[in-house]
Amino acid sequence: xxxxxxxxxxxxxxxxxxxxxxxxxxxxxxxxxxxxxxxxxxxxxxxxxxxxxxxxxxxxxxxxxxxxxxxxxxxxxxxxxxxxxxxxxxxxxxxxxxxxxxxxxxxxxxxxxxxxxxxxxxxxxxxxxxxxxxxxxxxxxxxxxxxxxxxxxxxxxxxxxxxxxxxxxxxxxxxxxxxxxxxxxxxxxxxxxxxxxxxxxxxxxxxxxxxxxxxxxxxxxxxxxxxxxxxxxxxxxxxxxxxxxxxxxxxxxxxxxxxxxxxxxxxxxxxxxxxxxxxxxxxxxxxxxxxxxxxxxxxxxx
Numbered sequence: 001x002x003x004x005x006x007x008x009x010x011x012x013x014x015x016x017x018x019x020x021x022x023x024x025x026x027x028x029x030x031x032x033x034x035x036x037x038x039x040x041x042x043x044x045x046x047x048x049x050x051x052x053x054x055x056x057x058x059x060x061x062x063x064x065x066x067x068x069x070x071x072x073x074x075x076x077x078x079x080x081x082x083x084x085x086x087x088x089x090x091x092x093x094x095x096x097x098x099x100x101x102x103x104x105x106x107x108x109x110x111x112x113x114x115x116x117x118x119x120x121x122x123x124x125x126x127x128x129x130x131x132x133x134x135x136x137x138x139x140x141x142x143x144x145x146x147x148x149x150x151x152x153x154x155x156x157x158x159x160x161x162x163x164x165x166x167x168x169x170x171x172x173x174x175x176x177x178x179x180x181x182x183x184x185x186x187x188x189x190x191x192x193x194x195x196x197x198x199x200x201x202x203x204x205x206x207x208x209x210x211x212x213x214x215x216x217x218x219x220x221x222x223x224x225x226x227x228x229x230x231x232x233x234x235x236x237x238x239x240x241x242x243x244x245x246x247x248x249x250x251x252x253x254x255x256x257x258x259x260x261x262x263x264x265x266x267x268x269x270x271x272x273x274x275x276x277x278x279x280x281x282x283x284x285x286x287x288x289x290x291x292x293x294x295x296x297x298x299x300x301x302x
Contacts, residue, residue, distance in 0.1 A: 027166020037102035053095015067298040108146025131202035137295035139252035158205035218284035
């Protein structure tokens with residue numbers, strides 16, 4: 001029966017091949033790289049990731065063309081030559097970010113991350129209010145977690161599990177090495193986050209997540225989802241628990257260094273939709289300024 005289904009059901013066949021053959025193959029390579037990279041000087045994994053990433057366009061042709069289209073929309077002033085340069089940098093950034101999962105905890109310990117406007121975080125903590133720290137997928141967006149852990153901020157990270165179970169395991173190991181508690185989106189995640197905020201802890205997640213084959217934020221002319229996105233959850237949770245929303249953006253600097261810029265905290269007003277639109281405008285400004293280092297550029301469908 002299974003043999004007949006394998007030959008007659010194309011979708012089922014693809015799923016089985018992906019689950020039992022392709023995922024273990026690529027996952028096995030990722031595991032080897034993960035442990036090997038931890039023994040290398042910190043600059044080396046990033047350079048290897050950048051090299052491999054810039055050659056990924058031939059494998060992900062549809063994604064590359066989607067990113068090209070998005071760049072033309074976001075930056076119409078770019079010439080074709082500059083668009084190609086941006087695309088190369090996008091794939092380099094993606095490859096580098098993936099390779100840095102191996103050394104995410106070491107980057108902070110080695111002093112390669114500077115945090116600008118960190119007083120916004122410490123002052124909010126002194127007020128005794130819970131924190132909801134939000135960002136976009138720029139450069140290596142997870143490096144701020146080292147700062148939070150060092151300052152005794154109980155950080156709970158919301159994440160979307162990777163489709164490949166092996167890659168998901170690597171991401172989980174990386175976050176746990178840093179010391180971040182994690183909760184997977186869906187299921188009882190909302191209940192866990194509420195309990196964490198009740199205890200005065202801090203939530204941390206990206207608000208430009210990929211969901212239902214679309215990037216949720218920025219809206220870029222689309223209707224803003226006011227109910228089921230990470231940004232919407234952040235605003236509603238902040239309103240319910242009197243929490244402070246603290247956005248930040250990460251910039252990639254040469255030689256595996258990073259600059260994290262903490263933005264002015266947001267307090268949810270009587271009309272939470274106003275705060276949601278503020279977040280949307282903020283993320284859009286980040287995307288337009290640094291599109292080539294935005295991990296979601298090739299996923300956005302305009």
